[in-house]
Amino acid sequence: MRRILHDLEFLTSPQTAGRLSGTAGARRTAHYLKAELDSLGFDSALQPVDVPAARLISTPKLVVGPRAFSPRRDFAELTALSAGGQVKGQLLVVREDDLLPPEDFKGKVILIPERPQGFNLAETLNAAIELGAAALLVEHGEPRWFHKTVYSGSGKIPVLRVRASIAEELAQQNGVLVELDLPLERATRPCNNVIGVLRGDSDFTLALTAHYDHLGDDSDDVRFPGAFDNASGVAAVLSAARELVEEKLPFNLLVAFLTGEESGLWGAKQLIVHPPMPISAVINLDGIGSESKLNALRLGHRQRGDPLAELAENILLKRGIEPKWIGGSDDSSAFISKGIPTLGLGQQPTGQARSVMHTPLDTRESLHLETIHQGVEVLVEIVKSVSMADPKGLQRPLGSLKIHDKEKYHVHAK
Numbered sequence: 001m002r003r004i005l006h007d008l009e010f011l012t013s014p015q016t017a018g019r020l021s022g023t024a025g026a027r028r029t030a031h032y033l034k035a036e037l038d039s040l041g042f043d044s045a046l047q048p049v050d051v052p053a054a055r056l057i058s059t060p061k062l063v064v065g066p067r068a069f070s071p072r073r074d075f076a077e078l079t080a081l082s083a084g085g086q087v088k089g090q091l092l093v094v095r096e097d098d099l100l101p102p103e104d105f106k107g108k109v110i111l112i113p114e115r116p117q118g119f120n121l122a123e124t125l126n127a128a129i130e131l132g133a134a135a136l137l138v139e140h141g142e143p144r145w146f147h148k149t150v151y152s153g154s155g156k157i158p159v160l161r162v163r164a165s166i167a168e169e170l171a172q173q174n175g176v177l178v179e180l181d182l183p184l185e186r187a188t189r190p191c192n193n194v195i196g197v198l199r200g201d202s203d204f205t206l207a208l209t210a211h212y213d214h215l216g217d218d219s220d221d222v223r224f225p226g227a228f229d230n231a232s233g234v235a236a237v238l239s240a241a242r243e244l245v246e247e248k249l250p251f252n253l254l255v256a257f258l259t260g261e262e263s264g265l266w267g268a269k270q271l272i273v274h275p276p277m278p279i280s281a282v283i284n285l286d287g288i289g290s291e292s293k294l295n296a297l298r299l300g301h302r303q304r305g306d307p308l309a310e311l312a313e314n315i316l317l318k319r320g321i322e323p324k325w326i327g328g329s330d331d332s333s334a335f336i337s338k339g340i341p342t343l344g345l346g347q348q349p350t351g352q353a354r355s356v357m358h359t360p361l362d363t364r365e366s367l368h369l370e371t372i373h374q375g376v377e378v379l380v381e382i383v384k385s386v387s388m389a390d391p392k393g394l395q396r397p398l399g400s401l402k403i404h405d406k407e408k409y410h411v412h413a414k
């Protein structure tokens, strides 16, 4: 537990600055993880991965009339659909059923103060672009913090989500001057997966994976520690690795801390295409410790059929933990889509824990260490039972996994 706490404190510290792929904080994290694997006797390496992502390179500004708003609290960028850039224009408030002449839109900063039923942002944005709007502001509820994303996407004009109460206020100020600056940069940056191998004497290789990247701090004051997402999974895999080195496993154990998850599972995709050895099965950890008890864990699949997940289901049931068959969009789905037997372990955050995801509230202090510790025990038991269960049997329903060409795995039915 002391080691788990120590790892979590490092991973969420200002030194790692939110671990955004391609930043100094992520590199520092990678070196820390590699050093840990080295000290445990793993044969370790940094695997290069090019990661495309959208990121803010300085603090965004939104000034309407005399008033400056606060980024992340009052408004936020929408990386998937937005362009970056500076815009100065008059505010044009557009409500449902408003009939405005097309020329009214030209060069304006459009505000949608209320999203009507069935509102479609992509369609609205396209219409705004066609009409020559300079930027789009859309009301987006009353979150404590706006969620941050780094997903790359593409966009032609700046698009901001705006707090509902502020949107309502601004809706009374049609025609006022709006100045906005969204320093959004899209770039592909060199990053690294951290890979460690502990050889056993068979050609079966079990990979334990967890993404170490997160979203990056906005500033020293607005930090994104990413404790649950996914310092928790990294600390759990490291802790399991510390126990498993004592076990003399009869197969190869590959530990991989993956990068680029937040902007599109890039690290997982790279590991799939360039594994240090053919990967037989994967256990991916993403998000654990959000609740005070480990009473449910998801299995990374929407339904039964994966032999590794089924083996894990029995272990969870035996421990009184409810297995939840929930497919996700985390790294496990990258492995699953290639037909690799995969177990995607993690807690589905609910209630309060859900609203902290991708916000500055995802802190080390909000994690439950005891739950992470239980997760490690489950993980270790699953790995040990793989070794007792004739690991090759895990692949039976899928047959053997062969590299077909550089990009694709080919699954042979037996």
Ligand SMILES: [Zn+2]
Residues within 6 Å of the ligand: 229, 262, 358
């Ligand atoms: Zn995330």
